[in-house]
Amino acid sequence: MKFFIVSGALFFSVIGCSCHGGVNHNRSVTDNVISREYVVVIDNTEQDPSAAQKEIQSAIEDCEVKMISKNIAHIITDPKKDDPGLEKIKTELSKFKWVKSVEQNKEVHIN
């Protein structure tokens, strides 16, 4: 098992901090999976990206959402609260027909 910590300041500079500015959010990684971070693929022909961002934001409590491209959203949950986990988030977002997949963010390495 591998465990990595990336500084909170660095992390927030990556994803922005629209909901929880100043929160000390350490990134923890277990077996390549980054905790509290999720990636959502949407069908942007069915739903406008900015509208999708708002709907995801309101569907998942205590999180921040950033559209990293027109068809992919990045969710980060509040480290001060219990992480709902992948299955709960999948369930919450399943009501949106324009959501195509939900996964955890993963760590990638140069060679």
Next chain:
Amino acid sequence: MLNKLVFISTLLFATNSLFAEYVPGEVIVKLKSSSSISAYANVSEIAGSDLKVIKIDKDKDVMEAVQELAQNPDVEYAQPNYIYHISVVPNDPYFAPKLWGLKNTPQNVPGATYANNPGNLGDDIDAEDAWGIITDCSSIIVAVIDTGVRYTHEDLSANMWNGGVSYPHHGWNYHDSSNDPIDDNGHGSHVSGIIGAQGNNSKGVTGVCWRVNIMALKAFGSDGTGSTTTIISSIDFAINNGANIINASFNLYGSVDAALSTKITDAQKAGILIVAAAGNGYLNDGSAYDVDAGTKTYPCCYTQDNVLCVTALDQKFQRATFANYGATSVDVAAPGTNVWSAWNTNDSFYKIESGTSMATPYAVGVAALVWANNPGYTYLDVKNAVMYGGAVVTSLADTTVSGKVINAYNAVNYINVPRGLTAVVSQ
């Protein structure tokens, strides 16, 4: 027996024609002693030889004329008038002594960190011959998704992508969310130098392309770690800013990542070729394995046809001990040990590295040469030229799709089979 010889000869010419250029409307023949060619009106001597050049109708297929003449009882042999190119040697001081992947002399590579095992003369990508045809890939934009690029480096600065006022530092930094993708690791600068360090500038190394546009996309931090999201953002930037090729010298290990796969498909729709590393064992532990059977590495193992996966060879053209392989996932091999290139320490610093990360940009450079020389090609044409225009390496037969190592000269000359043609049979 003669018929068999003629048939074999025809086959060889047919094979060669995939790679060779020849003068249209001309065939060279050698006549048997005391024979003459009377059926052809336009025959001239080649001075200083006993060969003749026969002019044929320019609309007539040269290979058909060669076959016809080869069957003529007065002809000893017939062949096209092949076009040859000069070899071009750059004046970069590291070229001959250090860059074995471009020119294997065979040299001991100074400062080797991988086993220094000089191979055979010519065990390289035939860069000099390719440069006789083209060195300039300045019509091509290569997005390097990595640890950033030291864009002020003496061998890189002239070949950085011009992002205008919107992107004054030649790309974007998705790791730190800024407009400055300066390299704080070195890996991205090294990769960039292999693709496109300025050639023939009397400094350091030369890239496979002497001129090119390197788009710096920083998705990885100083520790070499990035994430699905920083890579997706980087690919999105490449799509939106006209990149032709993406260098992906990184790996995500494990199950298929649907989001990254979606973005690879978006790149495919945009006509972008993604060249990906096979990986150095699991999590860079250096113990090579079969990615078809073991943990898959992505983007290498994605099945979209715009992904070209590359493994690494050593100086003897043997697969490097660390280099992952896979008969259905890993497409081709390239030099990947003891590779000198630019580094981020300062603007004139160079370093030696080994890895499938280093093999990947060799393939990217060759792809850029092919595309620059054939602007009408699609990503699939370029991929096929890089894969199948390579040279056969017997040991790669069961460990890669093509069984080949990249070859710049053959790839640039590779002629793709025309698509979209319809044959109409009339009675």
